[in-house]
Amino acid sequence: MDKINIVDFGLPRMSSDYKRSFFYQLDRQLKMIHQNGGIVQNFSPFSIFVDEETRTPSFQSVYPASKYFFDEGDQRQARINDIRMLSTLTFCMYLAGEEAEYSLENGLLQFDVLKNNMDFTCTYFPEEDLDYYKQIFDDEMKEPIYYSDYIDQKMNSMNTRGNSISLSKSTEAGRALSPKNGEAAYVNYVLTFSIVGTLVMLGAFLLFYILS
Numbered sequence: 001m002d003k004i005n006i007v008d009f010g011l012p013r014m015s016s017d018y019k020r021s022f023f024y025q026l027d028r029q030l031k032m033i034h035q036n037g038g039i040v041q042n043f044s045p046f047s048i049f050v051d052e053e054t055r056t057p058s059f060q061s062v063y064p065a066s067k068y069f070f071d072e073g074d075q076r077q078a079r080i081n082d083i084r085m086l087s088t089l090t091f092c093m094y095l096a097g098e099e100a101e102y103s104l105e106n107g108l109l110q111f112d113v114l115k116n117n118m119d120f121t122c123t124y125f126p127e128e129d130l131d132y133y134k135q136i137f138d139d140e141m142k143e144p145i146y147y148s149d150y151i152d153q154k155m156n157s158m159n160t161r162g163n164s165i166s167l168s169k170s171t172e173a174g175r176a177l178s179p180k181n182g183e184a185a186y187v188n189y190v191l192t193f194s195i196v197g198t199l200v201m202l203g204a205f206l207l208f209y210i211l212s
Contacts, residue, residue, distance in 0.1 A: 006093075029057070030059075034079045034144065037065055038064060095124055
């Protein structure tokens with residue numbers, strides 16, 4: 001499969017709704033990696049790819065957590081660090097948007113810098129997601145908190161209030177998973193192939209684990 005990194009793919013220039021959909025899918029993959037005993041660690045935008053045919057996002061490398069962290073507490077902290085780094089990557093993608101306020105050639109900003117300047121940081125995240133990212137940039141986070149779970153919970157909450165949970169642009173959750181205009185093909189592709197892409201990536205991880 002031909003893959004392209006997310007910078008060359010042009011993710012920074014895409015709409016906020018598109019990015020939210022993209023990071024929802026990437027976060028789901030991260031959660032599956034963690035549930036299967038893996039960690040990512042490398043969140044460079046040049047090390048995260050999109051399949052050019054299916055538009056499925058994926059990480060370049062996945063590592064077995066047990067090989068690097070023998071204590072369960074350390075493994076849990078490694079998963080938390082993955083989530084924080086994914087949130088840092090997300091922020092940098094918003095910052096390097098259409099106005100090109102930041103060049104991803106410079107790498108990612110430091111998590112602690114963003115945490116210590118939350119008034120500035122919060123101005124770039126979509127308003128619908130602020131509650132989530134305020135949790136991530138909190139020193140008190142003791143367990144992994146996944147963006148995909150946050151979106152799913154919002155969808156379920158809407159359902160309990162009698163609203164539809166279909167992925168339509170009429171709801172916040174729908175906008176999170178639905179792009180605009182010419183970007184519609186992305187969601188069609190990613191919802192169809194994201195599970196396949198994840199299984200392929202997890203298969204590669206298991207092979208790496210066995211051979212190592």
